[in-house]
Amino acid sequence: MSKDNNNMKNKLQTLEKLLQNHDWFYQYSDDYSVYEQGQNAWKTISKVMEALDDAGLSDESNALYEKYLPQVLKF
16 A cells, blocks of 8 residues: 555544534524634644545545544434
C-alpha cells in the first residue's frame, strides 16, 4: 500500500472515530462550553471530509456520515 493510500485510510478511520463520538445535538445545549466543543468538533469533521473529498473519497466519507447521522436528523 502506498503512503498516500495509507494516509487516506487513516483519514477515513479518523473520520469514523470523530463521527462516532460527535454530539449531534450540541446546538441544543444550554451550556456554552458544550456548544463550543460541539462546534469545534463539527469544524474538524468538515475539514476531514473536505480532505477526503479532494482525494476522491467522497463516496466513502459520505457513507460514514450517513452511517452515524442520527435518524431524527435525516431528511
